Amino acid sequence: MVVKLQDLDLSAKRVLIRQDLNVPISDGRIRSDSRILASIPTIKTVLEAGAGVILMSHLGRPVEGQPESAFSLAPVADYLSSALDQNVALVKDYLEVIPVVDPGQVVLLENVRFNLGEKANDETLAKRYASFCDVFVMDAFGTAHRAQASTHGVARFSASACAGPLLTMELDALSRALEKPASPTVAVVGGAKVSTKLNVLETLSQRVDVLVPGGGIANTFIAALGFSVGRSLYEPDLVDAAKKLIENTDSGAAQIALPQDVKVAREFDQGAPALVREISKVQQEDFILDVGPKTAESYAKLMHSAGTVVWNGPVGVFEFENFGAGTRALGQAIAESNAFSLAGGGDTLAAVEQYQLAENISYISTGGGAFLEFLEGKELPAVAVLNRVG
Numbered sequence: 001m002v003v004k005l006q007d008l009d010l011s012a013k014r015v016l017i018r019q020d021l022n023v024p025i026s027d028g029r030i031r032s033d034s035r036i037l038a039s040i041p042t043i044k045t046v047l048e049a050g051a052g053v054i055l056m057s058h059l060g061r062p063v064e065g066q067p068e069s070a071f072s073l074a075p076v077a078d079y080l081s082s083a084l085d086q087n088v089a090l091v092k093d094y095l096e097v098i099p100v101v102d103p104g105q106v107v108l109l110e111n112v113r114f115n116l117g118e119k120a121n122d123e124t125l126a127k128r129y130a131s132f133c134d135v136f137v138m139d140a141f142g143t144a145h146r147a148q149a150s151t152h153g154v155a156r157f158s159a160s161a162c163a164g165p166l167l168t169m170e171l172d173a174l175s176r177a178l179e180k181p182a183s184p185t186v187a188v189v190g191g192a193k194v195s196t197k198l199n200v201l202e203t204l205s206q207r208v209d210v211l212v213p214g215g216g217i218a219n220t221f222i223a224a225l226g227f228s229v230g231r232s233l234y235e236p237d238l239v240d241a242a243k244k245l246i247e248n249t250d251s252g253a254a255q256i257a258l259p260q261d262v263k264v265a266r267e268f269d270q271g272a273p274a275l276v277r278e279i280s281k282v283q284q285e286d287f288i289l290d291v292g293p294k295t296a297e298s299y300a301k302l303m304h305s306a307g308t309v310v311w312n313g314p315v316g317v318f319e320f321e322n323f324g325a326g327t328r329a330l331g332q333a334i335a336e337s338n339a340f341s342l343a344g345g346g347d348t349l350a351a352v353e354q355y356q357l358a359e360n361i362s363y364i365s366t367g368g369g370a371f372l373e374f375l376e377g378k379e380l381p382a383v384a385v386l387n388r389v390g
C-alpha cells in the first residue's frame with residue numbers, strides 16, 4: 001500500500017517534494033507552464049499543513065557534473081515566487097550545506113541532473129537528499145519511469161516517503177482509462193514512428209476495442225495494407241509488425257481504424273497546398289501529412305460513441321496550417337464526446353493547447369515518457385519503490 005500525503009501529519013516537518021518542473025525554456029523564458037501549474041496545489045497543501053518545503057526537479061538533460069546556465073531552474077524559482085506570492089530561493093550549494101526551511105518557507109534545489117550519480121541512482125547522493133527532510137513526497141508523475149537518486153533512491157532512505165496528490169491523481173486517471181474503462185474503448189496512437197511506440201500499440205491492441213494509428217505510424221499501417229505511401233515517412237522494417245496487428249483483429253484484439261483518405265503535399269513544406277487522395281491513390285511524389293475529410297468524419301463518429309478515449313499523438317503534421325484539420329477534428333470530437341477522455345504526451349498537449357481543448361478533456365496527463373510506459377503496462381519504478389517503503 002502506498003502511503004498518501006494526506007495520511008501524514010506534516011506540521012513543523014521539513015518536506016522534500018520531487019516534482020517534474022522540466023518545462024521548455026528558451027532565452028530564459030518559460031514556454032509552457034502547465035507542469036508548474038500542475039505542481040502548485042501540492043506545494044500549497046504542504047504549506048497549509050504547517051511544513052517547510054524543499055522542492056527538487058531535473059530540467060533537461062545536462063551533462064552530469066557540468067552545471068550549465070541553460071539548464072538552471074532559476075526561471076522556475078522566479079515563476080514560483082510570483083505564483084506563490086512569496087520568495088522561493090534557488091539553492092545551489094545543497095551538496096555542501098543542508099538546506100534549512102522554516103514552516104511556511106519554500107526553496108527550490110538547483111537541477112538535480114547537475115549532480116554526479118543522479119541518473120545512476122547513486123546511494124550516497126540519494127542518502128544526501130534524504131537527509132534534508134522528515135518526509136519525502138514523490139509527486140513527479142512525469143519522471144516516475146526513471147529510477148534515479150531523486151525519484152527512487154531518496155524514497156528508500158527518507159525517514160518517511162509518500163505519494164503526492166498529483167502523482168496519485170495521474171495514476172487514478174490512467175487506471176480509470178485502462179483498468180476499469182467504460183466501453184467501447186478507443187485509443188489513438190499517433191506520432192512519427194511505429195518503432196518508438198510498438199509496445200504501446202501491442203499492449204493497447206489487447207486492451208481496447210478500437211485502435212487508431214495516426215501520423216507516420218498510420219503510414220506504416222497503410223503500407224502494410226499494400227498501398228503506396230509515396231515519399232511519406234514510414235518504416236519498412238515494421239510493416240510486418242503492423243500487418244500482425246491488423247490480422248490480430250480476428251482473434252479478438254482491437255479493431256484497427258485506418259484512414260480511408262489522406263491529405264498529401266508535393267513538398268514537405270509549411271506552405272505546401274493540401275491535396276485530398278483516397279489511400280489507394282497516393283502517388284510516388286506525395287507526402288502524406290494529414291488524414292482526409294472522410295477519415296476525420298469517421299474519427300469524429302468513433303469518438304462520439306466511445307465510453308473511454310486515450311489520446312497520445314497527433315494524426316497529422318498539425319504544425320503546418322494546411323495539415324492541421326485532421327488533428328483538430330479529432331481533438332474537437334474527443335472534447336465533445338461524453339467519453340472519459342485522457343490525453344498525454346508532448347505533441348498531444350501542444351495540439352490540445354493550439355485548438356483550446358483542455359477544458360473539455362477529462363484528464364490531461366503531465367507525463368510524456370511516463371505516460372507511454374504506463375500505457376505499455378510497465379511498472380513505474382518511482383511508484384513501485386513507494387509500495388516497498390510505504
Ligand code: 3PG
Nearest residue numbers: 020022060142143368369
Ligand atoms: C519528460 O519530459 O518526459 C520528463 O520530465 C522526463 O524527462 P527525461 O526523459 O529527460 O527523463
